[in-house]
Amino acid sequence: MSVAFGGASRPVDACACADLARAQHWGCRFARKHLHVATIALVVTLGIVLRVWGVLVDRSLWSDESALIRNILTRSFAGLLLPLEDDQSAPLAWLWAQKVLSGLIPDFEFALRLLPLASGVVALIVFAWFCVRFLRRTDALFAITALALLPTYLLYAGEVKQYMTDLLFSAILTLFTFQALEGKQWRWHQALALAFTGVIAILFSNPAVFVLGGVGSALFLHSLNERRHRDAIVIAGIALLWLAVFAALYVLVYGRQPDAVAAMRGYWQHLFAPVPPLNVKDVFWYYKALLAPAESALYYGRIYQPGQVAGSALACLVFLLGACSLARRQPLQAVALLLPLVLALLASALKAYPFGSRFLMFAAPQILVCIAVGVSQLLRMPDLPRPVTAAVPILLLAMPLGVTALEYARADGKPFETADNHSAMQTLAANYRPGDTIYVYSECLPDFRLQRERYGLADAKVLAGHHAPDALAYFYYDIERMRQHRRVWLLYCTHMKRDNNQVYLNSMELLLKSYGTQKHVSGDLKRNWSVTLYEFDAEKTSPNPVMFAKPDYSYAPSHPILNLRNDEN
Structure with a gap:
């Protein structure tokens, strides 16, 4: 081989050409990697800015917030152990944390929005770290964009409700589980960290018990599969500790609130599974329950989004595709991601937990991961036209991202405010x-x-x-x-x-x-x-x-x- 320089030519070593090609290849990979990291950093930063903006504009409270805040401000710490007025409910530790914040900062509206804001910001960072660590680049970008910029998560990051705290502990426990499933052997500090995190999660988040069910099951099965019986015994002991804490909390606090439970069952009766299904309406409930996870992750909010029904159906198909792909390739990870939803559905059948709406926000990390994997599977299907598969992630995110843009472009500058x-x-x-x-x-x-x-x-x-x-x-x-x-x-x-x-x-x-x-x-x-x-x-x-x-x-x-x-x- 020869290369001409200024009209002359001289032979070039083949090894030098190979080295040049290899350098160009690694240079392109390095550039793509850094572009990917920079894009994710930009999306996460934008998500944090929008969350902080939503709190600083001081939008008016809405009915549920006001009713819950009134309980927090007018009751003592001991009084928060009793059933709340207006049939409000929230985890005990969350109520106590809000009580402390309201006493430290004179502006109670701002003070009580700090915990949801901090939970939303930290949850976004933890989830982004999880996605970068365990997902393909396109999957990670899709999932992070959804959690960072979709209206549901921006809305509740500035609202005095516990749903962002639910999401935070779900993201932390999911990250911990995937890291543990990669490890070769458990160490005592890992066991203590898992036990402590689980106890705190139960105190701050009611649906955390579902997430812990998935976490404990996945880690227990992993230990048995690796023939590490000592680790399996440790995990079983940790699970018993979690059950004991949850049982004590139920007996001492939540179990003494029959009126609140009855009110919850009455108001949210459409979100409880009919067992057994006796008519067409009951069967249709399970069809809606099939759509509920994807709909709650992408489209739920107090703002109706045109095309939401069609979008939810498409998102459900992609979610199921991703769930099946994970179950086939990484069954233990699939247990950690999907078992919390199964447990929530069983609780719904027992009239203990509504299945749908904002009550599934705790499972947003798990659902978004499955949807992202499903999108990736579609993009790699050779039998489908490339333009069709490439349009799927755009169709899933375009409408909710448009709602976000419209809300933050409002003339009054107060996104998601329903009444001034x-x-x-x-x-x-x-x-x-x-x-x-x-x-x-x-x-x-x-x-x-x-x-x-x-x-x-x-x-x-x-x-x-x-x-x-x-x-x-x-x-x-x-x-x-x-x-x-x-x-x-x-x-x-x-x-x-x-x-x-x-x-x-x-x-x-x-x-x-x-x-x-x-x-x-x-x-x-x-x-x-x-x-x-x-x-x-x-x-x-x-x-x-x-x-x-x-x-x-x-x-x-x-x-x-x-x-x-x-x-x-």
Whole structure:
């Protein structure tokens, strides 16, 4: 072989050409590896920034948050052992940690969002480390992008709920398990670390017991397969410790809350498995349960996403493909990833744990890994057209990523805020006069009860509104209740679909104007809030005494937080 230089040519050693080709090959691999690492670092950084942004913008609380926060702020540590008001529930250690934070930082909303934020950030970092360590590059990038940027995880990283802590411990335990399955022999410090992490997980996360079931089973089977019977005995002992801690917690705390359990079973009855399935509806439940893991991992949120049904079906197929691939190639890893979902489904059949919605967020690491592996399997199928397989990950992520982009591009700068309760309360406090009465629409009640003292409304006369969609007759009765007072402020905030807002307010306005005069109106229905002042003429009689009379049936709202209190009448 010869190479020309400036018109002349000279022979080149074949070994030198081989060395050059080898150097180029390794240089390309080195460049691709560093590009992959840089891309993942960028995605993780963006995910952290978006999570921090979601907390710093100080979006308004929504009903469930307010109800739970009120329990945390008004109770002692011992009081948090008792059933919570408004049928709220959360792990004991999580409640105590939030109680400590609320005492350290004066702004309780910011303080109580720190734990979910920290859990979300650390969970993302741990999961990214897991994916880089154990998955192929394309699989890792898909899974990390989903956890970092999808709206579900961004939403709950800034919400005063325990779901991010569930996800954090699930990610930590999954990482620990995969590392242990690679090891040749257990050491005492590994056993102690596993035992301690499992105990802490049980205290901070109710569904952690499902994850630990998968962890313990996988490690126990691995020890037997490797004929390390001593390690198997150690793992069995650790599992017994976990069961003892969970049993003690159940007997001392959770088992003493029958009313909360009954309320949970009533409100979430559609997420409990019908056993045995007796009709077509029951059989269809299991079809929806098949879709539930993939749907909860990619599409769940309080924001409906167009095409969600079709996307969930596609995600389910990819999830099943990935699960089967893992079960065939790495059966013990598949046990660690899939057994928690099986245990959660069994708990659902026992009416002990809802299967679906945000209750499956604890299994997001396991589900996303299976979906990522399924995507990888599709991309390597030679019989399918390359454009078709390449479109699958785009189709799975495009819609939820679009929702994320729209939420963070909102004009008010508050992603995922469903109702601007802060503006409503500020407007009411600025215009309220001593002696006025405040009619609080039902969905505002939890936040109003929490915030009224903060805004100087602790001594105000309050009329708690009935939830109109649950009892239309009580809607008319509320008009009659308001008419008995001279000056009444109508405080309206809602998490309903925005199309319903104007209908409700127009109906209320039409009826109230027959009694009195509308004096002051403030609000923004696009942000789901309104504050209106009415002055009533006591001499005007009811146009229809029968319609506006108190209904002869009891008020039973669809959610316990909408119940009225004795001092709100």
